[in-house]
Amino acid sequence: MSNVSITPEIRRSLKNHTSLSQSVRNSFTMAYRGLLKIRRTPEQLFDVTFQPIIFTLMFTYIFGGAVSGNVYNYLPIIIPGNLVQTVITTSIVTGVQLREDMDKGVFDRFKSLPIARIAPLAGALLADTVRYTIATVLTFAMGYIMGYRPNGGFGHVVLAGILVIVCSWAVSWIFAFFGVIARTASSVQGISMLILFPLTFLSNAYVPVDTMPKWLQWFVHANPISHLVSAVRDMVNTSAFGGSDLVISLVGAAIIVALFAPLTVRAYMRRT
Amino acid sequence: MSKRNASESTLAHDTWAVEARGLVKQFGDNRAVDGVDLTVRAGTIYGVLGPNGAGKTTTIRMLATLLRPDAGWARIFGYDVVKEPQIVRQLIGVTGQYASVDESLSATENLIIFSRLLGLGRAEAKRKAAELLEEFGLTEAAKRPLKNFSGGMRRRLDLAASLIAQPPLIFLDEPTTGLDPRTRAQMWDTIRRLVKTGSTVLLTTQYLDEADQLADRIAVIDRGRVVAEGTVDELKLSVGTSSLQLRVQSPTDMDRARQMVDQVLGVKSVVSPEAGKITASMANADQVTDLLIRLREARIHLAEMSVQKPSLDEVFLTITVHGVKERESAAVEDEHELEVTRV
Incomplete structure (x- = not known):
């Protein structure tokens, strides 16, 4: 221990709060940790690789003829819908993995370090945007292979992709909250699926809303997922930008983060 | 409180690395820690000795701001663990009973991430990681994932990670449990050298010889209470x-x-x-x-x-067995005696 010497506590400058810049820095370091983990265990990317491919193929060929007369005409409807469904569902894994991660001893060290409390959570969520990006790219790529040529052009496809990634990141705070309060990883999976499955399917993602009964139409119109799907469709199919659906999606995402980020951090700090 | 506030109350506590009074932690019906008092002088090794389930780990977790006490208070170098946790965290290093390092990453990656979190720059973090790995004889294994590490290597890495910020107080929760005798002796050496550099060490152990070898003072904990406290010699004398x-x-x-x-x-x-x-x-x-x-x-x-000579074993058995007889609470007695005999 020749070159290690201890700085006495009296000569340290100490403060009891964490600055915003430190919180951001800590979160990015934790995101770096998340990326390293993904690189070490690439098999955890299986779901974001195969789900977009299989689901896009499956739903397009099952519903295409029935909904739009043929597969080609269905693509502008299904690709944005499937994109939102796939990427949002992927955000469940964030909560599940967070639960598994928190059970490990290393989280004790994170808690005992003088870092921003939000950093281990925000970092994990930030790193998972890589997963959303993979799912987004693969969904559009599948669509392209099947003959989908969005009218909005490449620029709008990219913007729509970013919109979906941002919204999924926001939604992942909900599942992070479940991850922090739940006892086991499988229960996180269970609760999350129970909420997300109806939300994604009771929307305009796969079929035109006017074929549904009146009471269901009411729910589908209120469903934030529908607004996100509409916003993406407008962007990639007609280059429409800034409609009410886009505003609702972004405001909704902001509200989710504003509500669930503090809730999650508080639950995380209280948990022993 | 940006700079240390030189108020009289904090200055008076400067020589105390740890001060705790009446710490209580309850988990459901189980009062894991039931009014623990501890006073640790800076620059010493303090041993907390007790059987499994005596409340050692829970006590450490409260002192290390990982757990909120239900009653009582604790100060680290004069800073309250509940009111000023972020300051306390800047003064402590914690090495848990189960290695608190990232299993899926390599030793270097672990140390770099902890260094970056503690505010070191990219190059500085790299240098620090290499330096600590060298210090703890882990350089060869630096790139390997931790899954292939032996128990002793993991503990050493864990301790290395606690020393990045060179904290003046280090908590070691059962640092040698499960290690072979040679690795254990190495760990003891490391701990002794640590104190020479000016650190204070608070360690828990269920091994009496470990407390005997390392600690300047010892508190014996049993069922969440301190049942004896003093230097090793004082404790031995107390038995006869x-x-x-x-x-x-x-x-x-x-x-x-x-x-x-x-x-x-x-x-x-x-x-x-x-x-x-x-x-x-x-x-x-x-x-x-x-x-x-x-x-x-x-x-x-x-x-x-x-x-x-009376051994700490006798001290331990005398104190804890007396305690059992005095309290005569039949409910947990069997389980407890089993633990004592196992020690």
């Missing part, structure tokens, strides 16, 4: 003096020998018939000379003679 053990060659001399022991040493000796051994407490070593001369004069031949 050294004892003299004699074995005579021929069993027929047994009674005469015993009478002489009682007479000369002025105590009541104990005979264990199966071993043919006489045991008597020895307050004054000088009297043993007289006893040996008397035995020679009476032509009683000795087969064996030894002096036994």
Whole structure:
């Protein structure tokens, strides 16, 4: 221990709060940790690789003829819908993995370090945007292979992709909250699926809303997922930008983060 | 509070690395920690000794801001663990009972991430990681994932990670549990060197020899309470003096020998018939000379003679077993005695 010497506590400058810049820095370091983990265990990317491919193929060929007369005409409807469904569902894994991660001893060290409390959570969520990006790219790529040529052009496809990634990141705070309060990883999976499955399917993602009964139409119109799907469709199919659906999606995402980020951090700090 | 506030109350506590009064933590019906008081002087090694489930880990977790006490208070270098946790975290390093490092990453990656979190720059973090790995003899294994690390290597990495910020107070929760004797001795060396650099160490252990070897002062914890506190010598003294053990060659001399022991040493000796051994407490070593001369004069031949100092084991058993008898709470008794005998 020749070159290690201890700085006495009296000569340290100490403060009891964490600055915003430190919180951001800590979160990015934790995101770096998340990326390293993904690189070490690439098999955890299986779901974001195969789900977009299989689901896009499956739903397009099952519903295409029935909904739009043929597969080609269905693509502008299904690709944005499937994109939102796939990427949002992927955000469940964030909560599940967070639960598994928190059970490990290393989280004790994170808690005992003088870092921003939000950093281990925000970092994990930030790193998972890589997963959303993979799912987004693969969904559009599948669509392209099947003959989908969005009218909005490449620029709008990219913007729509970013919109979906941002919204999924926001939604992942909900599942992070479940991850922090739940006892086991499988229960996180269970609760999350129970909420997300109806939300994604009771929307305009796969079929035109006017074929549904009146009471269901009411729910589908209120469903934030529908607004996100509409916003993406407008962007990639007609280059429409800034409609009410886009505003609702972004405001909704902001509200989710504003509500669930503090809730999650508080639950995380209280948990022993 | 940006700079240290030199108010009188904090200055008065400067020599105390840890001060805790009446710490309580309750998990459901189980009062894991039931009013623990601790005072640790800066620059010393303090041992918290106790059987499994005595409340050692829970106490450490409260002191390390990982757990909120239900009652009582604790200060680290004068800073309250509940009111100023972020300051306390800048003064401590924690090495848990189960290695608190990232299994899926390599040793270097672990240390770099912890260094970056503690505010070191990219290059600085790299240098620090290399330096610590060198220090703890882990350089060769630096790139390997931790899954292939032995228990001893993991503990060393864990301790290395606690030293990045060079904290003045280090908590070690059972640092050598499950390690082989050689690795354990290495760990002890590391801990001793740590204190030489100016650190204070608070360690928990269920091994009495470990506390005996390392700690300047010891608190014995049992069922969430401190049942004894003091230096190693004080604790040994509290159980009694050294004892003299004699074995005579021929069993027929047994009674005469015993009478002489009682007479000369002025105590009541104990005979264990199966071993043919006489045991008597020895307050004054000088009297043993007289006893040996008397035995020679009476032509009683000795087969064996030894002096036994009280061990911490005896301290421990005496204190904790007394405690059980006093309280006589039958509910948990069986389980508890089992634990004592296992120690």
